[in-house]
Amino acid sequence: MGMTIAEKIIARAAGVDTVKAGDIHTVNLDRMMSNDGTTHLTVDMYHNKLNHPHIADTKKMVFIVDHNVPADNPKTAASQKKMRDFAREHNIDFWEGKGVCHQIMMEHYVCPGELIFGADSHTCTYGALGAFGTGVGCTDLLYGMVTGTSWVLVPETIKCNLTGRLPEGVYPRDLMLTIIGTIGANGANYQVMEFCGEGAKTLSVNDRMVLCNLSVEVGAKTAIFEADEIALEYLKARGREPKAVFRSDADASYVKEYTFDLSEIQPVAAKPDFVDAVVPAKEVCGVHIDEAFLGSCNNGRIDELRVGAAIVKGRKVSDHVRFLVVPASQEVYLQALEEGLIATFMESGAIVMNPNCSVCWGSCQGVIGENEVLISTGTRNFKGRAGHPSSKVYLGSAATVAASAVKGEICTADML
Amino acid sequence: MGQTVIEKIIAHNIGADSVKPGDIVTAQVDRVMLDDIMIPFIVDKFKEMGFPKVWDPDKVVLIYDHLVPASQQDDTRHFKIGDAFVEQYGIKHIHRSDGICHQLMTEAGYVKPGDVVFGTDSHTTTYGCVGAFSTGIGYTEMAAILGTGTLWVKVPETIRIQIDGRLPEGVMSKDIILRLIGDLGADGATYRALEFCGSTVEEMSVSSRMTMANMAIEAGAKCAVFTPDEKTAAYCGIALDAFQRQLVGDADAVYLKTMTYRAEDFEPVMACPSQVDKIRNVSELEGTVIDQVFIGSCTNGRLEDLQAAARVLDGKQVAPFVKLIVTPASRKVYEEADRLGVLRTLAEAGAIITHPGCGLCCGRTGGILSDGERVVATNNRNFLGRMGTSKVEIYLASPATAAACAVAGKIVRS
Amino acid sequence: MEQFTGRVWVLGDDIDTDIIIPTEYLAMKTIDDMKQYGFSPLRPELAAQIREGDIIVAGKNFGCGSSREQAPEVIKALGIRCILAKSFARIFFRNSINNGLLLIEQPDLYDDMKEGDTITVTVNQDVDYQGKTYPIASLPENLVEIINAGGLVRAMRRRNGLDQD
Secondary structure (H helix, E strand, O other), rough: OEEEEEHHHHHHHOOOOOOOOOEEEEEOOOOEEEOOOOOOHHHHHHHOOOOOOOOOHHEEEEEEEEEOOOOOHHHHHHHHHHHHHHHHOOOOOEEEEOOOHHHEEEEEEEEOEEEEOOHHHHHHHHHHHHHEEEOOOOHHHHHHHOOOOEEEEEOOOEEEEEOOOOOOOOOHHHHHHHHHHHHHOOOOOOOEEEEEOOOHOOOOHHHHHHHHHHHHHHHHOOEEEEHHHHHHHHHHHHOOOOOOOOOOOOOOOOOOOEEEEEHOOOOOOOOOOOOOOOEEHHHOOOEEEEEEEHHHHOOOOOOOHHHHHHHHHOOOOOOOOOEEEOOOEEHHHHHHHHHHHHHHHHHHHHHEEEOOHHHHOOOOOOEEEEOOOEOOOOOOOOOOOHHHOOEEEEEEEEEHHHHHHHHEEEOOHOOO | OOOOOOHHHOOOOOOOOOOOOOOOOEEEEEEEEEEEEOOOHHHHHHHHHOOOOOOOOHEEEEEEOOOOOOOOOOHHHHHHHHHHHHHHOOEEEEEEEEEEEEHHHEEEEEEEEOOOEOOOHHHHHHHHHOOOOEEEHHHHHHHHHHOEEEEEEEEOOOEEOOOOEOOOOOHHHHHHHHHHHHHOOOOOOOOOOEEOOHHHHHHHHHHHHHHHHHHHHHOOOOOEOOOHHHHHHHHOOOOOOOHHHOOOOOOOOOOEEEEEEEEHHOOEEEOOOOOOEEEHHHHOOOOOOEEEEEEHHHHHHHHHHHHHHHHOOOOEEEEEEEEEEEOOOOOOHHHHHHHHOOOHHHHOOOEEEOOOOHHHHHOOOOEEOOOOOOOEEOEEEEOOOOOOOOOOOOEEEEHHHHHHHHHHEEEOOO | OOOOEEEEEEEOOEEHHHHOOOOOOOOOOOOHHHHOOOOOOOOOOOHHHOOOOOOOEEOOOOOOOOOOHHHHHHHOOOOEEEEEEEOHHHHHHHHHHHHEEEEEEEOHHHHHHOOOEEEEEEOEEEEEEEEEEEOOOOOOHHHHHHHHOOOOHHHHHHHHOOOOO
C-alpha cells in the first residue's frame, strides 16, 4: 500500500522501506532545535541526570535565544547564560536576538525530507518545506541530543485539499484560522495535516509556513506540503539541497479528507480565549483595543510587514493603541529597512521592536495589563497568554491588525 | 559684580537684578517633565494636595519611556493613569512611544535657553545643553509645581570647567565627562552647578553637550550649563534674544573653583564597576573579556552616537557569543538613522536594534545580565544591580569604544 | 528639644537609589509592596531585619543617583527614624524632607560607629554614642517649615484650605 509524505519521511529516518500509521519506530533525527524557553532545563538534566553525558552529533543541534531577548530579568538572563555557555563549550550553532527560532530554522537549516525535533510546539512550521518537524519536551530533546535518535508513533494523516485562489484582501492566516474553526482545537490530535491540491500551488513558502505553523492549534503532530518547485526554489536561493523530496502515493491512506475552496475564504478572527472560536472578522468589529501586534513565527515575515505597512502608510496609529511591529528575523528586518517599511511603521507611530517572540509569548515586551484587549497576528489567544489573566486576545490577519491599530477598535482593512 | 550663567538664569526668572549662591528663591517654572514610572505617584500626591486644576497645562509634558514596551503586567496601569490625567486636566503634551524623556524635551523644542525646568528624573540636568537651568525632583515636589507653578530653589555655587583645544581621534564628549566625574568624585559637585566653557565645548555639537550635561548629576551636580550659541539656536529652531545671548559667565563672576583642561590630554576612558567615578583609561583595561554591549540611553543614544558606532562596525561582525544591543534615544533618531543607512550597517554587523526608550539603562528589560557577566554600556550609571544581579559588572564608555569592544569581544580602544 | 534613641545599621559611601530600591520594583502599586526589596542589591536580608525606630548611619553621598522618591519613602516605610551620613545627595535630601524623613549630616560618627550599637539623637543639637558627643547642625528655616507642616503634601493641603493649622 502507498505512503503519505509524512510516512515516507519517517520510513527514511527509521531506515525501513515502509511504515504505517500506528507503528512505533526508532528514528535517526536530522536536526534538533531548542530555544530559551526550555534549554536551561535540558542543560540541567544533561549535567545532573546522565551517567555519561555526551552529544551524539553537535552538528545536528541548533540553540536559539528568541523568547526573552534581550533578557528582561535576572532569571531569564541566567537561563540564557546557561544556554550560551553550553553552546560555546560544545560547539553548538547558537543564535541570539536574530529572530524567532522557526524563522531562523527555515532561513538557514530546514531541508525537504528531514525529520526535525524542536523543543517548541510550533516546530510543525517546517512542513512548509516538506520536512517533518514536530514539537517535543525537553526530556525527548535530551534523549535525541545524547543518542541522535528517538522513537515515533507513526501518525495518521488528514488530507486537506485546497482548491481555488484566495481573494484580494484575504490572507493565508484567514484560511488557516478558518480551517481551525472547521476542524476544532483537537480535531487533528496526533495526526498529520497534509496540504495539497491546486490551491496549494498558489501559496508561497511564506504562505505555507502560516498554515503549517498553526496546525498545532488543532492538535496536529505536524503539517506538511509536498516540496514542489516553489519549495525547491526557496531552498536553492538559500544555497541548500533537499535531503529527499517525497510525494504522497496515489493509494496512500488518509484518516480523513477535507476540501477548502480558497476563493470562498473571508477575513476572520479568533475570539478569546480559544483559537478555534473563529468568526467572520466583521462580527468582532467595534471591539475597543489597547494594543495591536504584528509579528511572530506565524505572521512576522516580509509579506505581512508589506501588508501592514501599506495599510498604515499615510495614517497614524490611534492615540490609545500601542502598535507593536516585530519582524520575525534580522533578515526580515533588513529587508523591511531596505523597502522602507520600517520607516513607514515608525512614521505611523508604531513601536518597532527587535526580532523576537514578543507579546505572542506574553512576557518580556508588550505585555498587556488588567482587562486590556490585544489584537494579534500571534499564534495563540489562550486566557492570559499576553499578560494579565483578565486580558483578552483576538487573532486576525496582518491587514486586520494594522487596520485596527489605526482605528483604535477591531476593524477590517476595507473599513478604514 | 559679575554673575555666572546659572545666577543670570535664576535672577532673570525671579525678576531680580542679581542673585548669589545660598539665596533661597521661589522660581517660576517654565516647563515640567513627568515620566511614566512616576506618574501614578505624582497624580496621587497632586490629588491629595487638593488642587482644583493644573497651573498651566501647556507647560506640562508627560512622556512614557521607562516602560515602553511594557515588560510586566502592571506596567500598562501607568499608561492608563497618565492618559486619564492628561484627559482630566487638559495636559497639552504627551509622548507615548517616541523615545526617552530627556531627548524629547530638547529635540521636540520644549526647552529653550534660559528656561527653568524641572523633571521627575535625575537626568533632567540634560537641558543645560541648550543653556537652561534644569534639575531632577521627586514626585511630591512635582505635584506641588503642577498646582502652583513655582518651586523654591537654593542658588547653587558654580564650578567652572574650561576646556580648550582639539580632542584626539576616537575621543568623544563622553570621555570628557567621565574623566571629569573621576576628578570631581561622585559627590564632588553636590548642590553645585557646572558651567562648561572653552573652545572645545564651543566646537561641540548640541548632542555632545547633552552627553555632558546629562551626566553632571553623577558628580552630584544640581545642574550643568552651556552658553547658548548659534548651534543652540539652530537646534532649538529659534533666534536667540538679548537675554539668551548674554548667558555667558562674566569675567568677574565668582566661581567656587575653575578646572582647566587641554582637549589634547583626554583619552578614551571607562567608569569601572560599580562606581561612576572609578575612571580608568581604556588602555589600562584592554583584554578584559565582555559578554554584552549596550549603545543607547539619554546619555549616548543620539544620531552622532549611532554614527560613531556604525563607523567602527561597518563591514565587521559582533564577536561570537557577544550581544550588541542598540536602543536609539528617540523616534526621530531612529528614523534619521534609518534614512542614513546607519541602522542597516548596525543590523548587518549583528546588532539587536530595539524601539527607542530607556531600555537597558533603567534595568527593567532590554538586555538584563546574569551573575559573572560583563557589559560595556554607553549610559550614565554602573551602580550595583542596575542591569541585573549585583554580580554583573558594568563598564561605562563612549559609543565608539563600546562598538570596538563589541567587535573584539573584549575591552579595546576604538 | 526632641530626643530619641535607636539601634544602628551601618552602610557605606555612595549608597545609591538603585541600591535603596531597584528600578525593577519601582512600578509596584504601593510603597508597602516595594519595601521588602529595600537595599536588596547590597544586603538582601536587611529589609526584613530593620525594626521601627532603627537608625541608619552611612558614609558620604547617601542617596546619590535617581530622583525616585520611592527611595526615602521605602526607608521610612521600613521604620527608619532618621539617617545620619557624612553627606547626602541633593535630590534625595529634598525628597526626604518633603516626606518628613529626618536626615542629619555628621562628619565623624560613621568612622566610629559599630553596627548594632545604639545612639541617642537630640535634634538640632548632637548625637550621643557611648558617652561621646557628636555635634549636629540645625536645618535651614524653609525646610523646618515643611517638616513642621508634616511634609510637603500637608503643607499644600493647608495652602489649599483642606487642613487647618
